[in-house]
Amino acid sequence: MSDTDGKKPLGLGGPRSGQVKQSFSHGRTKSVVVETKRKRVVAPPKPGTAGTGAATGAAHLGDPSKRPAGISDAEMERRLAALRNAKAREAGEAAQRAAEEAAREEERQRKREEIEAKEREERERAAAARAKAEEEERARQLAEIRASRAAEEQKRPAKTEARAPAATPAEEAPARGAAAPGSAKPGLSPRKTDRERDDRGGDRDARAKAKGDNDRRAGKLTLTAALDGEGGRTRSLAAMKRKQEKARQKAMGFGQKAEKQVRDVQLPETIVVQELANRMAERAADVVKALMKMGMMVTMNQTIDADTAELVIEEFGHHAVRVTDADVEQAIDSVADKPEDLQPRPPIVTIMGHVDHGKTSLLDALRKTNVVSGEAGGITQHIGAYQVTTDKGAVLTFLDTPGHAAFTSMRSRGAQVTDIVVLVVAADDAVMPQTIEAINHAKAAKVPMIVAINKIDKHSANPDKVRTDLLQHEVIVEKMSGDVLDVEVSALTGQGLDDLLDAIALQAELLDLRANPQRPAQGAVIEAKLDVGRGPVATVLVQSGTLKRGDIFVVGEQWGKVRALINDRGETVGEAGPSVPVEVLGLNGTPQAGDTLNVVETEAQAREIATYREKAAKDKRAAAGAATTLEQLMAKAKADANVAELPVIVKADVQGSAEAIVQALEKVGNEEVRVRVLHYGVGAITDTDVGLAEASNCPIIGFNVRANASARQSANQKGVEIRYYSVIYDLVDDVKAAASGLLKAEVREHFIGYAQIKEVFKVSGVGKVAGCLVTEGVARRSAGVRLLRDNVVIHEGTLKTLKRFKDEVKEVISGQECGMAFENYEDIREGDVIEIFEREEVERKLA
Incomplete structure (x- = not known):
């Protein structure tokens, strides 16, 4: 096909048009004529071709063989024109971008110069204000000097008054301007020369200030120039005052540095960094810095070991003194008493014997009171401490111990704190198991014994049989040619009571009992309980010293401050001397019966000792548990799997009764069943006890205590059984019957x-x-x-x-x-x- 047929080639025609129908709301439509333009494609020049733009187009025009097929001259000319226009647009856009970038850079430069100018102005204003303040300070000091000199002039003799007065600053200014530096006029006084020297100094300051200002205007103030000390930096007013104060201190002899004090630092096994700094009297920050130099990133509230602390102490030049946690016990005074300080004290007499042999009745007869009626079941279940004054004026302290088999630990404690043991044996019953046990306790405590053969008024009484039975246990009474005193008494009729008191007084006289009442008190806890109204209460028998109201004490794992002292008659007393039993109020917790009470100086010492003892007790229990091997645990678990347990919770009125009940219940059972005491304590039954009983599905046993209203209501809701007892016989029998129910038939x-x-x-x-x-x-x-x-x-x-x-x-x-x-x-x-x-x-x- 040739180019002369009048048809255009496909794809190279001009714009094409068409119609598009647009739809609008409410059913309206509109036909729009649209034109679609062909996309222009510009092919890149082939490699090796020289020249661009018109030159290339001209070459193509001159050589039609190199054009694409079907492109006329007019079309080619049009394409070349479009290409030239695109090149011109690109060049114009590049020039525009360059102009915009130059404008932006110029704007940034202008802003930088403005910021630098503002900074220079601020620095110049600050320097001017500083110079002005210094000038005002110098003027003030010059005025003070002149005023002092004027005062001196007034005090001088009259011949000096004729001299010319000091010129005012306004008068001196022209003079300084007219006179040459260093010139002196005839007749000029030495005082004026000094003033001129001051003025010259002021001129030098002004010149230095001007020079500094010129230097600052010359360029930016760099860090080097600021730290160099030159370029206008002058002393501040505070620095001048410090210099003057240092000179004054040096003149008065206070400038010498204090000699470092070397200290002996008590160093426990672990110590807090702040506490270490306090003991060395050093700053905590310095101690932390020293530890960081050693590679330990610690704060002042962290704990470090003794070896590290010792290195720090040596670093600061002090001496480390290693101590252990047990050294806190040294706060308890254990100094031996001087013989001249010792004074006679009443003897402590313990009544011991078998149950129902008349111990408490005998003590009632001595006290002329009736204690038996106050005991449940007519048996003693607490250690009672009483003081008795005889007809001859002698004071005796009596301890009444229970005779029941369950109260072995109570009798043991009574024998340990006593001076004399009175062994009560019924004349109609002779020696019984608890009588033998009391004899063994007395022998173990190495205390003298007096045998009181009671119930001598009965027809079946046979005192000689009692004396004979005692021979089997190596107790030889005087009537049997021995050294043990024996007295026949009757608590019912009062027969032989005076003889018993005389025997006790004689034995006490032989012992020559003495104590120092002027030292801090020390005593033994006979009994402890938790009273609802008074809190923890301990019955203490003072052994040495005098316990006073307000004393700070530590007893076992507890500590406290004596809030009140109550004697055996229920009277409040201010102090208690040796061998005096009192109830002590003011403890922070219930101590264990048998603990020792010691008075210390401060609450901090008491708290520290109690904390140490509590920690030691926990460690001991943990060590006992850790010592058990895996094989032992497995064997115990295997053995326990075949044993039925009856869990119980015990709450008693006093510590001694709780211990006795636990000991009695632990003996109940055999290889098939046993009683397990989950928890025991003193005081009323609380919601905590009920919650534990519900979780463990066990009953609560209350001995001489009751549940409070909240605990009763909670027990009713949760179905927890609470059983109350006042006699230990009944308690043990009921628990034994309940445990029997677990036995296989x-x-x-x-x-x-x-x-x-x-x-x-x-x-x-x-x-x-x-x-x-x-x-x-x-x-x-x-x-x-x-x-x-x-x-x-x-x-x-x-x-x-x-x-x-x-x-x-x-x-x-x-x-x-x-x-x-x-x-x-x-x-x-x-x-x-x-x-x-x-x-x-x-x-x-x-x-």
Whole structure:
């Protein structure tokens, strides 16, 4: 196809037009004429061609063979024009971008210069203000100097008054301007020369200031120039004042540096950094810095070990003194008393013996009171401490201990704090188990003993039998040519009481008991309890020193401050001397009976000692648990798996009773069942106890205590059993009966008959049936059976059927025939013997 046919080539035509129908809301439409333009494509020049733009177009025009096919000259010219226009546009845009970038750079430069100019102005203003302040300060100082000199002039003799007065600053200014530096006029006074020297100094300052200002205007103030000290930096007013103060201190002799004090620093096993700094009297920041130099990133509230602390102490030039935590106990005064400070004290007498032998009744007769009526069940369940004054004026301190077997620890404590033991033995009952135990306690405590043979007024009394029985336990009384005093008494009639008091006084005189009442008090806790209204209360027997109201003390793991002292008659007293029993109020917790009370100087010491003892007790318990090996734990768990436990919670009125109950309950049981005390304490039953009992599914035992209203309501809601007791016998018996219920019942077998198998039949639907003859006793269907073959048991079970002829029967008597079939067992043969027996379960009880 040629170019002369009038048709345009495909794809190279001009713009094409068409119509598009637009839709609008409400059904309106509109037809719009649109024009579609062909996309212009510009091919890049081929590699190796020289020249661009018009030169290339001209080459193509001159050489039609190099044009694309079908392009006319006009079209080619149009294309070249479009290409030139595009090149021109690109060049214009590049020039415009360059101009804009230059304008932006110029704007940034202008802003930088403005910021630098502002900074220079601020620095110049600050320097001018500083110079002005310094000038004003110099003027003020010059005025003060002139004023002082004027005052001196007034005090001088009259011949100096004729001299010219000092010129004012306004008058001196022209003079300084007119006079040459260093010139002096005839007749100029030395004082004026000094003033001129000051003026010259001021001129030098002004010149330096001007020079500094010129330097600052010359360029920016750099860090080097600021730190160099030149370029206009002058002393501040504070620096000048410090210099003057230092000079004044030096003139007065205070400028010498204090000599470093070397200290002995108490160093425990671990110490807080702040506490270490306090003990060295150093700053905590310096100690932290020293530790950081050693590579330890710590704060002042962190704990460091003793070795590290010792290095720090040596670094600061002090001496480290290693101490242990147990050294806190040294706060308790243990200095021996001087013989001249010792004064006579009343003897401490403990009444011991078997239960119901009349110990408390004898003490009642001595005190002329009635204590027995106050004890539940007529037996003593607490250690009572009393003071008795005899007719001769002698004061005796009595301790009444329980005689029940459960109160062994109470009797032991009574023997340890006593001076004399009075062993009460009933004349009609002789020596009993608790009598022997009391003898052993007295011997272990190495205290003298007096035997009081009580109930001498009874017809069945036989005091000689008592003396004879005592020989078996190495107690030889005076009437048997021994050295132990014995007195026959009757608490009911009062017979022999005076003789008993005389024997006690004689024994006390031989012991020559003395104590120092002027030292800090030390005593033994006889009993402790938690009183609802008064808090923790301890019955203390003062052994040495004097316990006063307000004393700070530590007792076991508890500490406190004496808030009140109450004697045995219920009276409040201000102090208690040696051998005086008192109730002490003001403890922070209930101590253990038997703990020692010591008075210390400060609350800090008491708290530190109590904390150390509590920590030591916890560590001891933890060590005891850690010492148990895995094999021991497994063996214990295996043994416990076969033992039934009865868990209980015990709350008692006093510490001694709680201990006695726990000891008694631990003895209840055997290899099959035992009583486990989950928790015990003193005081009323609380919600905490009820919560523990509910979680453990166990009862709560209250001994002489009651549950408060909240605990009672909580126990009713949760179904927790609370049982109250006032006599230890009843408590132990009930717990023993409850533990007996956990014992497996004893199963006993009673043989009721024998049957011999004569023949074996096979019955469809039933299996093998044995035709038997009851040879002895009776055969019952409900009984158990054993199958014997050659007198060897080969099966034990129950009967599936028992028939007499074709009827099911309940029993078959001896001499009759019957049919028997075993449940799930068919290996029966002719000649086997069937043993018939019944089981009986018998309940067991703990001994």
